[in-house]
Amino acid sequence: MPEAMAASKTSARGNKGGAYVDRDKPAQIRYSNISAAKAVADAIRTSLGPKGMDKMLVELSKAQDIEAGDGTTSVVVIAGALLDACSKLLQKGIHPTTISESFQKAVDKGVEVLTAMSRPVELSDRETLLNSATTSLCSKVVSQYSSLLAPMSVDAVMRVIDPKTATGVDLQDIKIVKKLGGTIDDCELVDGLVLTQRVSNTGVTRVEKAKIGLIQFCLSPPKTDMDNQIVVSDYAQMDRVLREERAYILNLVKQIKKAGCNVLLIQKSILRDALSDLALHFLVKMKIMVVKEIEREEIEFICKTIGTKPIAHIDHFTAEMLGTAELVEEVNLDGSGKLVKITGCTNAGKTVSIVVRGSNKLVIEEAERSIHDALCVIRCLVKKRALIAGGGAPEIELAVRLAEYSRTLGGMEAYCVRAYADALEVIPSTLAENAGLNPIATVTELRNRHAQGDKMAGINVRKGGISNILEELVVQPLLVSISALTFATETVRNINILPNTRKSL
Numbered sequence: 001m002p003e004a005m006a007a008s009k010t011s012a013r014g015n016k017g018g019a020y021v022d023r024d025k026p027a028q029i030r031y032s033n034i035s036a037a038k039a040v041a042d043a044i045r046t047s048l049g050p051k052g053m054d055k056m057l058v059e060l061s062k063a064q065d066i067e068a069g070d071g072t073t074s075v076v077v078i079a080g081a082l083l084d085a086c087s088k089l090l091q092k093g094i095h096p097t098t099i100s101e102s103f104q105k106a107v108d109k110g111v112e113v114l115t116a117m118s119r120p121v122e123l124s125d126r127e128t129l130l131n132s133a134t135t136s137l138c139s140k141v142v143s144q145y146s147s148l149l150a151p152m153s154v155d156a157v158m159r160v161i162d163p164k165t166a167t168g169v170d171l172q173d174i175k176i177v178k179k180l181g182g183t184i185d186d187c188e189l190v191d192g193l194v195l196t197q198r199v200s201n202t203g204v205t206r207v208e209k210a211k212i213g214l215i216q217f218c219l220s221p222p223k224t225d226m227d228n229q230i231v232v233s234d235y236a237q238m239d240r241v242l243r244e245e246r247a248y249i250l251n252l253v254k255q256i257k258k259a260g261c262n263v264l265l266i267q268k269s270i271l272r273d274a275l276s277d278l279a280l281h282f283l284v285k286m287k288i289m290v291v292k293e294i295e296r297e298e299i300e301f302i303c304k305t306i307g308t309k310p311i312a313h314i315d316h317f318t319a320e321m322l323g324t325a326e327l328v329e330e331v332n333l334d335g336s337g338k339l340v341k342i343t344g345c346t347n348a349g350k351t352v353s354i355v356v357r358g359s360n361k362l363v364i365e366e367a368e369r370s371i372h373d374a375l376c377v378i379r380c381l382v383k384k385r386a387l388i389a390g391g392g393a394p395e396i397e398l399a400v401r402l403a404e405y406s407r408t409l410g411g412m413e414a415y416c417v418r419a420y421a422d423a424l425e426v427i428p429s430t431l432a433e434n435a436g437l438n439p440i441a442t443v444t445e446l447r448n449r450h451a452q453g454d455k456m457a458g459i460n461v462r463k464g465g466i467s468n469i470l471e472e473l474v475v476q477p478l479l480v481s482i483s484a485l486t487f488a489t490e491t492v493r494n495i496n497i498l499p500n501t502r503k504s505l
Helices: 002-013 024-045 053-067 072-091 096-117 126-137 143-160 235-258 277-285 296-306 361-383 393-406 411-423 426-434 439-451 478-497 499-504
Strands: 174-180 188-190 192-195 206-215 263-267 289-294 323-332 338-345 352-358 386-389 457-460 465-468 475-477
Touching (some): 053 072, 072 478, 096 386, 096 478, 143 174, 143 188, 174 192, 206 296, 263 296, 289 296, 296 338, 352 361, 386 393, 393 411, 393 439, 439 457, 475 478
Parallel strands (some): 206 263
Antiparallel strands (some): 206 323, 323 338, 386 475
16 A cells, blocks of 8 residues: 555656656745745835835935934834834724824824923023933934033024024034044034135135135136137247236236235136136235135035125126135144134124044044934924923823823724824833833833823933933923824824725735
């Protein structure tokens, strides 16, 4: 009997020349490849088109960054938790419209709860602003330099706004200049303009009572519109060409000097040399400091800072077009390059420059990003002058109060709002897990303390436990929490009502 079974198997699978052949194997591999390909296709199917899910999450993070400048990770985490709640509600047969409307009710109630637990802030309260900026810097690689970077960020914002009337901050008025070399301790705030370009004529490196001109034309021989060749047959003709070129450039430089200019900024040109050696020679003779290679993107900030106007033609080079400053000097950075500083601008707009130093590009990039986040935190406090506790306290307070609110509702709405409340616990749970704490025990204790009225109880990552987070000075702007909650909910509602996505959920 066993011999017969073995024979039948051998005949089924085939045996050519004694070689073993499994006919089922190719089919299994083929089906396995098809299944894998389908799984990949299903995974990326929701990202197809301009309204794809991956694009919506990216846009969600961008929207949070534009509005608040902080909380970009939190908003995506909250959106993910709400989507998971949506998925479970849909599986229970609840209609997407009911879920969407209930979530809107929940977020409206949530904004009221957050506003009620916030504390108003005056922009004159420097200590509170410093605490907010320091909290933002604590999670960064350069957190050990927060005592330097936080005051710098606060001072920068305060100098470009009027604290009494300001309702926002244009961060374009704060220019961050990156310079390789030194350490982060060498970062500084300059009340004026800083240029990374070097002075072209080394004979003039310091000018007091400066009259500054910014030109967008070239101080070099003119160039024809068409390519051509000039054949010079004798030395007399060559001499005449050189004399004409010399006279042309000398006339330009004389007009610049006549207007009273003693510092000249020259925009970079891609058509021909923006500054010829002959022009530079004449400018040195007339004691005019020259800084060339000014980028087009810098023009607007330069004009606003020093009160000058860009000059596109020599005929427009007049005294009215010049900016003024008390001092323009080239500063040596202890062997790691030079910077041009323009300070004491009399007719300037409200702008400042922050010089970021570092030993390598990675450190400089991280310091720039950290300063930007700190600036955004102060900007949030200017836009909405209120602070709220950090450490997961707002989210757990929302979860507790929305759970209470759900008991006042009826039907499916109550069920959906309760699911929304439970989803918000993802933030304190994640914080606890990342801090090495037991997430279940920590969230349970947090929930109990907030239910008893301790609104400021949050996760203290430094001490590894729960404490009054306001006393630990772990605070964040109210705008960060409100925008994260509203943006995440809006995104989830949009995803939820899309029929194709609803099917995939």
